Every structure is written in structure tokens, then in C-alpha cells.
Amino acid sequence: MFWNQEMETLERPALEALQLQRIQETLRRLERVPFYRERLRDTGVNAGDIKSATDLRRLPFTTAADLRENYPDGLLAVARDETLRLHTSSGTTGKPKALFFSRRDLDNAAELVARAFCMTGVTRSDVFQNMMSYGLFTGGLMMHYGAEKIGCLVIPSGPGTSERQLMLMQDFGTTVVHITPSYCFYFADFLDKKGINPRKDLSLRKAFVGAEPYTEETCRKIEAALGVDVYNSYGLTEMNGPGVAFDCEHKSGMHLWEDNFVLEIINPATGEPMKEGETGELVLTSINREAMPLLRYRTRDLTSLIPGSCRCGRTHRRIHRITGRSDDMLIVRGVNVFPQQIERVLMAMPQIGRNYVIQLEGLDDMTVKVELSPSAFDGEVGHLAQLQNQIAEKLRAEIWVRPKVDLVAAGSLPVGEGKAKRVIDNRSI
Amino acid sequence: MNTVKLVAVFAENRPGQAARITEILFRANINIRCITVASSGAFGVMKLLVNDPDLACRSLQKEGFAATLMDVLAVEMPDKPGALHTVAECLAAHQINLCNTTGFVANGRAILVIEVENPAQAGEVLSKQGLRVLSQKEALAV
Numbered sequence: 001m002f003w004n005q006e007m008e009t010l011e012r013p014a015l016e017a018l019q020l021q022r023i024q025e026t027l028r029r030l031e032r033v034p035f036y037r038e039r040l041r042d043t044g045v046n047a048g049d050i051k052s053a054t055d056l057r058r059l060p061f062t063t064a065a066d067l068r069e070n071y072p073d074g075l076l077a078v079a080r081d082e083t084l085r086l087h088t089s090s091g092t093t094g095k096p097k098a099l100f101f102s103r104r105d106l107d108n109a110a111e112l113v114a115r116a117f118c119m120t121g122v123t124r125s126d127v128f129q130n131m132m133s134y135g136l137f138t139g140g141l142m143m144h145y146g147a148e149k150i151g152c153l154v155i156p157s158g159p160g161t162s163e164r165q166l167m168l169m170q171d172f173g174t175t176v177v178h179i180t181p182s183y184c185f186y187f188a189d190f191l192d193k194k195g196i197n198p199r200k201d202l203s204l205r206k207a208f209v210g211a212e213p214y215t216e217e218t219c220r221k222i223e224a225a226l227g228v229d230v231y232n233s234y235g236l237t238e239m240n241g242p243g244v245a246f247d248c249e250h251k252s253g254m255h256l257w258e259d260n261f262v263l264e265i266i267n268p269a270t271g272e273p274m275k276e277g278e279t280g281e282l283v284l285t286s287i288n289r290e291a292m293p294l295l296r297y298r299t300r301d302l303t304s305l306i307p308g309s310c311r312c313g314r315t316h317r318r319i320h321r322i323t324g325r326s327d328d329m330l331i332v333r334g335v336n337v338f339p340q341q342i343e344r345v346l347m348a349m350p351q352i353g354r355n356y357v358i359q360l361e362g363l364d365d366m367t368v369k370v371e372l373s374p375s376a377f378d379g380e381v382g383h384l385a386q387l388q389n390q391i392a393e394k395l396r397a398e399i400w401v402r403p404k405v406d407l408v409a410a411g412s413l414p415v416g417e418g419k420a421k422r423v424i425d426n427r428s429i
Numbered sequence: 430m431n432t433v434k435l436v437a438v439f440a441e442n443r444p445g446q447a448a449r450i451t452e453i454l455f456r457a458n459i460n461i462r463c464i465t466v467a468s469s470g471a472f473g474v475m476k477l478l479v480n481d482p483d484l485a486c487r488s489l490q491k492e493g494f495a496a497t498l499m500d501v502l503a504v505e506m507p508d509k510p511g512a513l514h515t516v517a518e519c520l521a522a523h524q525i526n527l528c529n530t531t532g533f534v535a536n537g538r539a540i541l542v543i544e545v546e547n548p549a550q551a552g553e554v555l556s557k558q559g560l561r562v563l564s565q566k567e568a569l570a571v
Contacts, residue, residue, distance in 0.1 A: 372439055372472075377495035379437030381467040381474045388470075406471035408441050411493045
């Protein structure tokens, strides 16, 4: 099923011509942003020199740091009066990234979500329960708007309690949910305890699972646990939020809407393009945004392009599920782990010193090295073993992964200059 | 009741740790009479009977080690078959659990170093059995 069949199946030459036209428009808009005006002038490249999407490579990247440095509205390309909505992307440190949307931007964002819903087979007869957080986070509102556009009954439940989620599902016959992978498991457990079989007792058919990267294995597990078809959803606040790329009915990779975004996959270390099919960092240029277009934005999300065309007939290319993040979030055994969560647990325990290191090795083995506070040492090996166990258990409760915990001597972990290097990831991607 | 002090020090279970600890003790002119190492995975605890436990402990702490002093019993036994059995049986009869235990024989004398939860009680029981529970000074003079 198509929401906008013409655009979704536009032949590649026409799609690429449209991209070029929108790139030119975007470059003209960026001339109004002092930050970009200077950057573009420094490169000596004129808008007229860009003759294809590939020529974008001659232009500089935009990074999360650029967004933070230009907080709150340094990258705005329209007058403040033209803006209708502000969203932020939570940073783990310092200021968030602030993103503005014009009326047309919001409408386009909703259109992309509507396309996504349609291509998974959602219709106006569906009941969509949006279990994502509303507010500054784009995941709630943007999906809401998209679902309304195609005419679903939308239940804006937000994250709420499982008890209430279940009540809404039962009373209004929810067929589609939007949910994070971690909440899926939690909710499945909850149903289990309640003695509810989602296949028999609920009308759920589909789950749009996103906001956190997750593995294929997790996807299969969610499908088994909730009795639903899981569709992978990719998006980021910097590029509208959800609906940037989405699984179609064939679930063989996420179509990225190339009439709205120019995609590149680069080597995160060198910035050079990767060969088709190779995993690298996704770089996106928003070419259909008024209020705040971004040029070659480094998403820090690792993925690869899927060669060939999809059976669904859409011409927009597909990307693999996000396999990781060159950012600070860790994905351990399919679970998203922020070093900050670990820190919170460790720092609440008086037996632990100040420093710690998270080591990831092998396939997905996590070892947390923590410094023993000298005052907590009583000479008993048994007590230390107990302490290790206790730490591992507390971490499991917080991050859903039970790491191996190694106690080390205070002062034995390296202390970096400035920001400590807390994570050593030696896993093979 | 006589007890002796052991220095317990936390160390990571990797090469070079014992060398660091012993170097610190050597520099403080500490003489080691008896040593045990209990390791558990990534770390271990080294326990030492030394001529000056306070100085040893302080020296290690000054170098950043987690170190502490523990009260244990040093029991002199006859150096002959069945001696340890006598001690074990005596403790068993009083429901006293032996934790870490070590011992040494020097100058024809056999000394058992034992950790128990309640050293005073265990010391009393062993004394009544006719065993000598040594003071720090006596243990170091062996």
C-alpha cells in the first residue's frame, strides 16, 4: 500500500533530479544562516558547482557539536515567526540540540510518517496506541501526526504505566503500537504475569519499534513475545524525528526517503565514502526543510546500504538496521546502555571508588571494572566476592544486562585528561 | 586473650602486584614471617604476618593500597602427627568455624595461624585444651 505512490516509486533519474533541485534550494536557504554562509564561503564551492548529490561531498559536515554550539537558534534559516514547533534532542552532557520546524516542515514530517505507516499495511481502520513519550522528544508527536494523517484512531497514551496501557488496548482494540524495544520486553513480562496471551486476548497486529537501535534477534524475540509484526523505524530529531527510514511490508531493510534526505555512508574515522554495502556512519542532508536544514549531518549511527531494489516497488534505497553508534550509547546484547546509567549505580555505592571502566569484548561481553574504596576493605575475600555480586546485580536491575564486575585497586584505572575514557569497546561490529 | 595482627592487602590478580607490595614492605624494613594469598577471579587478598604490622599497613596505604589489620590466633602445636587434628576437633566440638588458615614451622616449633569469627572465644577454648595461644611478640619471636 502506498501513501504517495508517485513519489515513493519515482524512477531514479527523476528522483535524483528532484534531489538536485532541492539541494540547490537548501543551499540557498543555508546562505541565510551565518554559520553555514561562512563555512560554505571557506570551501569556495558555489551552489552552482553542485551538479549531483555526489558533489555534496565537497561541502563540510555538520556535527552534533555544531548544533550545540549554535544553541539555541543559531542555525535557524527562517525568521522566528515562521517557526511552529521546537523539539530538542537530549544530550547526555551539556545543552541539548534544538530543532525548529515551520508549518511546511511539520506537514512534510507527518507525510513521511504516513508513508511509513501505509507501507506496513496500516489503514484508517487501525487503532494506533502511541506509547512513546510526547513532549520535546520527536518520537511521540511526529508519529502521532503521521497516524492522524492517514486517519487511524490515535490513542496518545505516552509511556504511562503498563496497567493503563493494557486497559486502553483492551477497551479500544489497539492494533498498532509505537514502542521502544526495551519497553516491549518489559510489557511482555507484564502481560505474562497478568496471564494475558497477547495473541488471543489482544488485537495487536503490528509494533513500530524504534528510538533505540536493536538487533534482528531482539526483533524476532519481540515478535514472539507479543505476537506482532515488528517494523523497524529509524529517525532522529535532527532530521524530523521518526520516519526518516522505515521497514516496508517485506521487512528487508528500511527505505530512506530520498526525496527528503540525501544519504551518504562514510568511514567515521576519515570521512571518506564507504563502498556500497559496507558499514559506516550514516550522513544525512535534509533537503526538504525550511526552518532548519542541515548539511551533511553526522548522525553517528552505523549502518550500510542494501544493494538492489525492493520487491515493494519503492525506488528509495534501503539501509540496514542501525548496528551501533559511534556516539556514547552502547548496545550490549541488544540493549541500549548509557555509561551514565552505570555510573549512577556505581556512584551510589559507598564501597566503590570514583573511577570505573566499561570494557566490551568478544561478541557482547561486558566487564565493568570498578575501584574498591580502601575504606570498604576488611580483609575478607568472601566479602569482596559478595560485593562484586551485589554490584553486578544492581547494574542488571538498571541496565538490563548483567555485566561481569571486576574489583580493582583504587587509583589503578587510567585517568584521562579531561573527560575520562570510560568505555573500551573491543567488540567486532 | 592473645591475638596477633595480620596485614591484609587487596591486590589485583595480575603479574607484578606481589612485587609492588613486597617492595613497599622491603623499603619500610618490614620482615615477613608468614604469607597467604587468596585469589578470587580478578583480585586477591594477601595476608602477612610481619614484625611491625602497623608500619606495614600504613606504608601500603600510603602507596594507595587498600590495606587493613586483622586479629587472628597464632596457636603453637606439637610438630607431630595428629596435632592439627586436635585443634580442629576442639574447634568443632565448640561449633567454631575455621576461616582462612595457614601455618609455619620454624626452629622446631609449629605455629598455626587461624582466622575465626570470634578470636577471643576460640582462643579460650584452645587454651583450655592445653594449647598455647601466642601473643604478637611470642609469635614473632619463633
